[in-house]
Amino acid sequence: MSYYFAQINIARMLTPIDDPIMADFVNNLDRINTLAERSPGFVWRLKDENDNAASINVFNDNFMIINMSVWKDKKSLFDFTYSLDHVEIFKRRKEWFEKMTDMHMALWYVRNGYDPTPQDAKARLNYLNQYGETPYAFSFKSEFSPEEALNYKRQT
Numbered sequence: 001m002s003y004y005f006a007q008i009n010i011a012r013m014l015t016p017i018d019d020p021i022m023a024d025f026v027n028n029l030d031r032i033n034t035l036a037e038r039s040p041g042f043v044w045r046l047k048d049e050n051d052n053a054a055s056i057n058v059f060n061d062n063f064m065i066i067n068m069s070v071w072k073d074k075k076s077l078f079d080f081t082y083s084l085d086h087v088e089i090f091k092r093r094k095e096w097f098e099k100m101t102d103m104h105m106a107l108w109y110v111r112n113g114y115d116p117t118p119q120d121a122k123a124r125l126n127y128l129n130q131y132g133e134t135p136y137a138f139s140f141k142s143e144f145s146p147e148e149a150l151n152y153k154r155q156t
Contacts, residue, residue: 002112003146004043005074008121009067009105010059011097017054017065025096028089029054035085036069041076044115045069058118068121070110077107078140102129106137109149131155 015021029052036042046053046068054065071077080086106125110116128137135144135152 003109003149004112005071005077005107006110006116006121006124007067007069007071007077007105007107008125010100010125011065011093011104012061012100013063013065013097016062022096024092025089026054032086032089035083036080039076039080039083041072042080043070043072046118056118058122066118066121068116068118070115074107074140081140103139105139107139108137109144109146127154 013022017026033045033052036045046056046066048055053067056066058064058066069077071080081090103125106121106128108124124137127134128139133139133142134154135148136154138144
């Protein structure tokens with residue numbers, strides 16, 4: 001059985017998404033999402049009826065936005081995340097988003113063919129914030145194998 005990499009990334013907006021402060025971020029969503037979809041190793045991303053995930057409310061907070069995607073491997077996700085076009089937008093995050101004190105990104109393994117739900121992703125992110133990096137939920141800093149993830153006994 002093969003495994004892919006899933007990721008969740010959240011951010012809390014400074015203003016409502018339709019505020020002029022958010023306009024440049026919103027205007028770049030389609031371009032960055034298209035760049036992701038055309039990147040080597042891309043498999044899937046969470047979308048709403050507007051072809052992005054900005055309106056999906058997972059955290060009962062209208063200012064919290066979510067990005068979720070699945071990639072064939074960690075390198076593909078890393079390469080996209082730190083590609084020039086994406087990094088240019090990422091560097092401007094202070095213009096649009098609050099500084100997060102908790103972890104705002106989590107990675108984990110999913111079986112090939114499984115699209116994780118926002119609730120799956122929320123659970124991984126919460127676990128990472130509660131227990132730190134484990135094979136269940138981790139960041140780019142950690143190296144865990146799918147086997148370690150399968151055999152990991154979660155704390156309850």
